[in-house]
Amino acid sequence: MPLPTDPATVLAVVGQGRILLGELKPKVDSELTRMLAQAKTEVPEAELHYVKLRMTRSLLAQTIQTRMLREAFLLDQVGTQAADKRREAEATMAAKARQMFFETELPGLKKKAGVDSTAELDELLRKEGSSLALRQREFMDQMLGHLYIRGKVNKDPSISLAEIVLYYQEHRSDYEHKARARWEQLTVMFSNHPTREAAMKAVSEMGREALYGGSMQAVAKAKSEEPFASSGGLHDWTNQGSLASTILDQQIFSLPTGKMSEIIEDTDAFHIIRVLEREDAGVSPVGELQDKISKILRQQKVLEAQQSVMVEVRQRVPVWSYYPDDFPGAKPLTQVSARPAMQR
Structure with a gap:
């Protein structure tokens, strides 16, 4: 060209x-x-x-x-x-x-x-x-x-409840979610200790300190050996099935919430966890999504109006x-x- x-x-x-x-x-x-x-x-x-x-x-x-x-x-x-x-x-x-x-x-x-x-x-x-x-x-x-x-497009179009419900029904799969949980974790890696007995002793001491001191996160920051230790061993919302450790995944989604677990033996480490919150798999209700869907529909209407204006402009201006x-x-x-x- x-x-x-x-x-x-x-x-x-x-x-x-x-x-x-x-x-x-x-x-x-x-x-x-x-x-x-x-x-x-x-x-x-x-x-x-x-x-x-x-x-x-x-x-x-x-x-x-x-x-x-x-x-x-x-x-x-x-x-x-x-x-x-x-x-x-x-x-x-x-x-x-x-x-x-x-x-x-x-x-x-x-x-x-x-x-x-x-x-x-x-x-x-x-x-x-x-x-x-x-x-x-x-x-x-x-x-x-x-x-x-600005003179042609309404920047704040009204959105009816019927429109929100219709959008929710058409996009229901978008609002499905797996079971998920957040938890605290103490970890001792076998590779950091001379024997498994030494690793067991270390994790037991951390568990007692957390149990009687009342703060797993403080103990995790000071002594835990996993990647999240610097943030107090706190793991934010994580979907079931997404963890590399099958054993931890099973425990996190079966233990009662709010209580420290027993020592969990994995392939390369000992762990103690406490599940803070857990949600079952399901679909978020439309009531929780009303504001979010309303915002999406409002943006769509504004965009459609802008596109219509551009079509009109192309007809008016050669x-x-x-x-x-x-x-x-x-x-x-x-x-x-x-x-x-x-x-x-």
Whole structure:
């Protein structure tokens, strides 16, 4: 695929506006320079061309969508009024956006860059493949697009109980859970002691200390020999059948909760455990999941509404692109490149 080099090349026409290669190229070049510096190896020219092409096309698609929303917002403001009315509305919006940019965005950019003056910030942005004017333009486009979406999409749609129950029934398997438990554990590894008798003596002493001292976790931190010792031998919720030790798994899911076990002999260690909590396998009831499901359904409705808005925008705002396959509904730019209006 070809990649133009002239910054004045029109890569897309969105409604009544254009996107030039010069708007995207500095960002692409800056990102590519950063990537090459990290790679620290020479990249073949063909591969370099491919990466630059992919980055340019991706950034172009993002910019087209932002500009489409901007165009749609302006269409809502002026409708089919004359061109001078559109220019007047656009100038008004630009003035408001410029004011908001300097009041809300610029201070944060200066702070992040560690500079005090606007000139210093502009210089740093240019080194990064941007500029103050470009950031201001992007801010305006994003602001108008955000206003358009906000006016079309209800960010807090209502969710009925019937919808929640239906979703729960359709996704019931997602809310099935195995038996699980949390427990405390003291461990003595055979490999850390000269004999099994010595290991038995060590675990017995830890058990007595925990029983009469009342804190297995304190003993575990000081003396236990398993990976969780530093956290007091505390094992958080674990599903039945997921442990490497079959013996421990059986004991954890059969012993009474809240009581210290006898010494459990495993293949490579002695253990003492205390099951803190245990839950049987089953399905979480819909009442416990109501808020979670409601949030999922709300997000789905918002996403569907946004997608519907984008379909509407694509119908209202025509797009011609140098890479039409990258954007739904875009026409090849050659269809309009020969028109007199496009040769100004």
